[in-house]
Amino acid sequence: MGDSFLPLALPVFDEQELEEIKEVLASGWITTGPKARQLEQEIAAFVGAKHAVAVSSCTAAMHLALEAVGVREGDEVIVPTMTFAATGNVVVHLGARPVLVDVLPDTLTVDPDAIARLGPGPRTRAIIPVHYAGHACEMAALLDLAKRRGLHVIEDAAHALPAAHDGRRIGAPLPAGLAASAVCFSFYATKNLTTGEGGMICTEDDALAERVRVMSLHGISKDAWKRYAADGSWYYEVLSPGFKYNLPDLLAAVGLAQLRKLPAFQERRRAIVRRYSAAFAPLDMLECPVERAGVDHAWHLYVLRLRTDRLKISREQFVSELRARGIGTSVHFIPLHVHPFYRDTYGYKPEDLPVAWDAYRRMASLPLYPGMTDADVDRVVDAVTEIALRNRVPQGIRVG
Numbered sequence: 410m411g412d413s414f415l416p417l418a419l420p421v422f423d424e425q426e427l428e429e430i431k432e433v434l435a436s437g438w439i440t441t442g443p444k445a446r447q448l449e450q451e452i453a454a455f456v457g458a459k460h461a462v463a464v465s466s467c468t469a470a471m472h473l474a475l476e477a478v479g480v481r482e483g484d485e486v487i488v489p490t491m492t493f494a495a496t497g498n499v500v501v502h503l504g505a506r507p508v509l510v511d512v513l514p515d516t517l518t519v520d521p522d523a524i525a526r527l528g529p530g531p532r533t534r535a536i537i538p539v540h541y542a543g544h545a546c547e548m549a550a551l552l553d554l555a556k557r558r559g560l561h562v563i564e565d566a567a568h569a570l571p572a573a574h575d576g577r578r579i580g581a582p583l584p585a586g587l588a589a590s591a592v593c594f595s596f597y598a599t600k601n602l603t604t605g606e607g608g609m610i611c612t613e614d615d616a617l618a619e620r621v622r623v624m625s626l627h628g629i630s631k632d633a634w635k636r637y638a639a640d641g642s643w644y645y646e647v648l649s650p651g652f653k654y655n656l657p658d659l660l661a662a663v664g665l666a667q668l669r670k671l672p673a674f675q676e677r678r679r680a681i682v683r684r685y686s687a688a689f690a691p692l693d694m695l696e697c698p699v700e701r702a703g704v705d706h707a708w709h710l711y712v713l714r715l716r717t718d719r720l721k722i723s724r725e726q727f728v729s730e731l732r733a734r735g736i737g738t739s740v741h742f743i744p745l746h747v748h749p750f751y752r753d754t755y756g757y758k759p760e761d762l763p764v765a766w767d768a769y770r771r772m773a774s775l776p777l778y779p780g781m782t783d784a785d786v787d788r789v790v791d792a793v794t795e796i797a798l799r800n801r802v803p804q805g806i807r808v809g
């Protein structure tokens with residue numbers, strides 16, 4: 410077609426990131442230091458959290474948060490199956506079992522009733538709600554359940570900077586009476602705010618914040634990095650065998666520049682989503698993503714679902730038709746319970762979690778990033794519309 414390839418996601422950088430990086434290089438201090446501390450303060454202020462601890466990824470953030478609330482060998486943690494590998498893997502890393510649950514058919518966020526039906530057992534310690542695609546979970550129901558059962562809530566907010574629910578930004582304080590809880594953000598290359606690799610743990614709990622800070626850098630006593638600075642001392646103590654999960658200043662600096670542009674990024678994401686949904690809503694063989702009342706969606710992903718009963722082609726064919734037109738797509742996500750490790754270790758069958766299994770086979774994420782031009786958006790709209798109309802099952806002889 411002569412058009413260049415349009416990727417699913419692309420970070421947007423300008424002179425501001427370069428200036429921040431130059432400052433770090435010139436300072437001679439490139440690992441965790443003042444820029445990481447500044448990013449912690451700015452993210453804490455932005456979401457309204459008491460504490461923010463910068464780490465090397467959201468995976469590290471969730472691992473540290475679960476460790477800090479005391480998840481240990483033999484425990485159970487509730488995890489929605491519709492998520493990325495990291496959400497389940499970190500539970501396994503602690504010797505605990507991820508108990509996978511199904512999601513709501515409209516938002517694909519964890520189904521609170523499915524958790525209630527499961528009846529958390531005596532070893533269940535925590536829930537990891539995933540704000541899927543940037544849509545907040547049904548937090549009122551989840552928090553009510555967590556409060557009654559004394560469960561910790563460790564939010565996977567990898568997609569949810571910035572998202573809000575009932576006027577409360579994800580990362581802001583949760584209602585009182587909850588066990589120590591935390592919110593984990595990702596600054597991975599494709600996320601709404603990126604440092605290449607990076608993450609942040611936000612919490613109101615002083616002890617949790619202190620524990621993750623110590624465990625993020627070898628379990629060495631507080632502010633160990635200061636030992637190299639002029640006012641530091643050579644002395645340090647290992648309090649616990651911690652991890653190497655700190656965020657270097659070289660990367661944190663990129664985050665500072667990105668955060669200043671985040672409101673504009675979000676405005677552009679919303680405009681693209683409005684254009685997509687206006688074009689696809691009239692097509693009965695396509696299902697657009699939803700934004701429930703009271704939710705302020707972060708629009709990290711635009712996940713389209715095909716009404717395969719009204720189409721002559723499968724999701725695979727739909728994806729390859731888009732690829733033939735130079736348009737990148739992806740699938741978010743292959744549910745955890747159908748991956749060989751989770752399937753074989755815990756004995757899941759695909760139909761055990763039917764909502765996620767059905768959604769998975771019909772979904773495709775379309776390109777969505779603030780650097781897309783109107784022409785890029787039109788190109789996706791035209792391609793999707795043309796493929797859908799050309800492959801529609803004629804009225805009256807629908808199969809499926």
Ligand SMILES: *Cc1c(COP(=O)(O)O)cnc(C)c1O
Nearest residue numbers: 466467468493495567595596597
């Ligand atoms: C990207 C992602 C993660 C992992 O984030 P990293 O910063 O790469 O560790 C976790 N959960 C979900 C839902 C994600 O999409």
